[in-house]
Amino acid sequence: MNTLIRNGTVVTARTTARADVLLEGAVIKEVRAGIPEAAAAKVIDAAGMYVIPGGIDVHTHLDMPFGGTTSADDFETGTRAAAFGGTTSIVDFAIQARGTRMRDALDTWWKKAEGRACIDYGLHMIVTDLGTSGLEDMDELVNEGVASFKLFMAYPNVLMVDDATIFKALSQTAKNGALICMHAENGSVIDVIIAQALAEGKTAPIYHALTRPPGAEAEAVHRAIALAEIAGAPVYIVHLSSEDALNQVREARDRGVPAFAETCPQYLLLSIEELERPDFEGAKYVFTPPLRPKHHLPKLWDGLKQDHLQVVSTDHCPFCFEDQKILGKDDFTKIPNGGPGIENRLQLMYHYGVNAGNLSLNRFVELTSTTPARIFGMYPKKGEIAAGSDADLVIWDPGAVYTITSKTHHMRVDYSMFEGYQVRGNARTVISRGEVIVDGGEFLGKPGRGQYLKRAARGGAWK
Ligand SMILES: [Zn+2]
DSSP states (O other): OEEEEEEEEEEOSSOEEEEEEEEETTEEEEEETTOOGGGOSEEEEOTTOEEEEOEEEEEEOSSOEETTEEOSOOHHHHHHHHHHTTEEEEEEEEEOOTTSOHHHHHHHHHHHHTTTOSSEEEEEEEOSOOTTTHHHHHHHHHHTTOOEEEEESSSTTTTBOOHHHHHHHHHHHHHHOOEEEEEOOOHHHHHHHHHHHHHTTOOSTHHHHHTSOHHHHHHHHHHHHHHHHHHTOOEEEOSOOOHHHHHHHHHHHHTTOOEEEEEOHHHHHOOGGGGGOTTTGGGGGOOSSOOOOTTHHHHHHHHHHTTSSOEEOOOBOOOOTTTTGGGGTTOGGGSOOOBOOTTTHHHHHIIIIIITTSSOHHHHHIIIIIHHHHHTTOTTTSSOOSTTSBOOEEEEEEEEEEEOOTTTOOSSSSOOTTTTOEEEEEEEEEEETTEEEEETTEEOOOTTOOOBOOOOSSOGGGO
16 A cells, blocks of 8 residues: 655755655655655645654663563563654664573574564674684674674673673674674773772662773773774774763774764763662662763763764663662662663654754754664665655654653653653654554554564675
8 A cells, every 4th residue: 555645844864855755565665745645545644744764773672681680671562662752673682691502592582572573673692602603603693684793891700701702703793794882891890899889888879870980981992992993893882971982982983993883862861960869769770881970961962963973772771660670779789770761762862952953853863763774784774765765754743742751651661761851842653664553642553563674784884
């Protein structure tokens, strides 16, 4: 069935223009002004609205085991919440358990998503152990559309890998065209600082932030980029949180090094004081890297404006306050690390980015959809409004006023990091592969309709 979206303003990473968009089944057939209504069986009026590519969140953790519990959203509830917020594709993380094959983890995560996902999903692979066959396993995964691997420089004895492993993995991507994503914090040093804090009886949530200084992030970012340079591969820094770390990325990019980085709304909008909330509520803001002092925030906005940062993702990893965060009541190291955000990314970036004059409309689209698609091997199928691209579109109402609150949000978690924030601009109609899945605050899709995204190696980071 053909669908025509009429009278809207089509916004891409490059252009803003009044145009109609004709959808044929799951793909976009034509984009131009003046497409006749007779061309389609169904017509959607988008007068006064922006038509933007569906959001792409390349950093989510649905149904993820962590510290004896599991993130509160599974692939059904998490992707439905994403859809409400205008996100039509995610890339989640499968985790290789030490001593097992990456292939097993891929199968496990496919099972988690199958029959549940409401929007399309890709997977990165978190590598914890190269073993004897890890490098060939990476090649095999690239053939399965896993075009990116994440390595941890933090969490010793759990996820952290040593520099030799990082270098071997980077060198393998120099051959197979995948992209290494790095959690860049010096975990060994942080563990020493944590042990000191605990020995001094410092157990409250705020010490989560105080034991992970920006210098530990900047050191790891510097090392990650240096190792990537030696290996001749690009590198992508996940959830960059501080000015110190940003300076390392900028310095490398200024020299022409293919270093890339994302940040998240929480690092742009919240600061370390949140962890001092009374009654243990600071635990709601415990995630890594931690929130930073306020002076870092405008530096990160500058980074987005000047393209030192290329992507805004969420690192959505929700744990309920009442029965999960509470595990760390007497010891901040036992608080499950993570916060909810998958639903609110576009609202927050539009309001505090576009409305506040920090970002152009086109840059907003670029950061939340087009560049993530490019870097992670989904472009131009995703992240674009053009003939032949998937019909993943959001009809965005720039005048809609919306108050973010856990009382009405769709994430399966009992709090919001942005409780009471009022934003102007919200998704009215969300279309995934030609199907209207959200309209006027109502979910019309169904679980299991989301498809696995086989992503291509040698994406935008390699150009
Ligand atoms: Zn993460």
